[in-house]
Amino acid sequence: MKITKGRKKDHVDIVLKKGVQYQKGPGFSEVMLVHQALPEADFGKVSLKAKFLGKTLEAPLVIEAMTGGYPEGGKINRKLAEIAEKTGVAMGLGSQRAMVEDPSLKDTYYIRDVAPSVPLIANIGAFQLKKYGIAKIGDMVSKVDADALAVHLNPLQEIIQPEGDRDFSGVVEAIGLACEQLSVPVIAKETGAGIGSKAASLLKEAGVKYIDVAGAGGTSWSAIEYERGGGVPGFADWGIPTVACILADRGILPVIASGGVRSGIDAAKAIALGAELAGAAQPFLLAYSKGKLETEVDTWKEQLKVAMFLTGSKDVQSLRSAKAFVPTGLKELAGQV
Numbered sequence: 001m002k003i004t005k006g007r008k009k010d011h012v013d014i015v016l017k018k019g020v021q022y023q024k025g026p027g028f029s030e031v032m033l034v035h036q037a038l039p040e041a042d043f044g045k046v047s048l049k050a051k052f053l054g055k056t057l058e059a060p061l062v063i064e065a066m067t068g069g070y071p072e073g074g075k076i077n078r079k080l081a082e083i084a085e086k087t088g089v090a091m092g093l094g095s096q097r098a099m100v101e102d103p104s105l106k107d108t109y110y111i112r113d114v115a116p117s118v119p120l121i122a123n124i125g126a127f128q129l130k131k132y133g134i135a136k137i138g139d140m141v142s143k144v145d146a147d148a149l150a151v152h153l154n155p156l157q158e159i160i161q162p163e164g165d166r167d168f169s170g171v172v173e174a175i176g177l178a179c180e181q182l183s184v185p186v187i188a189k190e191t192g193a194g195i196g197s198k199a200a201s202l203l204k205e206a207g208v209k210y211i212d213v214a215g216a217g218g219t220s221w222s223a224i225e226y227e228r229g230g231g232v233p234g235f236a237d238w239g240i241p242t243v244a245c246i247l248a249d250r251g252i253l254p255v256i257a258s259g260g261v262r263s264g265i266d267a268a269k270a271i272a273l274g275a276e277l278a279g280a281a282q283p284f285l286l287a288y289s290k291g292k293l294e295t296e297v298d299t300w301k302e303q304l305k306v307a308m309f310l311t312g313s314k315d316v317q318s319l320r321s322a323k324a325f326v327p328t329g330l331k332e333l334a335g336q337v
């Protein structure tokens, strides 16, 4: 238990102090939204509203899963939640493994009192889902009053992590059971190495409702684990770039685009490529640490709105059919992952 709590604190501290980002990009800088000199839209009427998990968002954005399980993590979750409520975006909790192991840690995840209307995503690792079984996980979800459960797939991190779990067999079956038996929808998410079409298809068959691609190009979990003394060097840049994941998975399940999304413009590109929502973790953690989280979310919303106006998209639905140029290399890659 001490190990779980200490590990989470290490992760947050390392991301804040060491950078730990992929060297290769997520692909957004290579994608160009096609400028419309005649937008035929009134900027003041451009609507960012979106539906997610039966609730209405002010913008199609998610503050991705990060923390909980220790006092500072609880403080961070409350601030993220307060700003998500104020700005009208969705939010994910960090892995709730610590809370399953020690129920007294619930308060470091519970945020409903400050964020009653936010679409809230509970979080557990695929390995823990298999280990703890549906009853415990269902209880964990209802204790935080979440609208969905994200099951994170992190085989790369677990392998590099000194104390990682290594037996990922039986994970698809465990996810299938969760989809069948939980009262909330299940989202499958990576943590930065991306979900390709084969995994997306298996997840669809298992009953998953959304894929959060969490592709390569943003925070590198192997880089984080190397900072913690992890083994097997050479994997800091391993993974499928986010843009290729979006293109590969969009026809299979609704996609949440994350992994190296670094502005509202990247978010607009992700949605034009077919994502339902775009999310980020590291930029919002950095903004939190500087006391500028609300400004950061507002800036992203403004960037998204301007990009929508300049592509002639009056709402999120029309942004999905906005023209986006994707270089051949990225398209080819997407066809093969």
Ligand SMILES: Cc1cc2nc3c(=O)[nH]c(=O)nc-3n(C[C@H](O)[C@H](O)[C@H](O)COP(=O)(O)O)c2cc1C
Pocket (backbone or CB within 6 Å): 011, 012, 015, 064, 065, 066, 067, 093, 094, 095, 123, 150, 152, 189, 190, 191, 192, 214, 215, 217, 218, 219, 258, 259, 260, 261, 279, 280, 281, 282, 283, 285
């Ligand atoms: C400090 C930190 C902690 C994270 N903890 C979790 C976690 O507990 N569960 C999870 O599913 N993903 C976790 N992630 C991964 C993010 O949710 C996200 O998938 C990944 O960082 C890619 O997004 P980014 O490039 O915007 O950081 C964490 C990310 C960060 C930065």
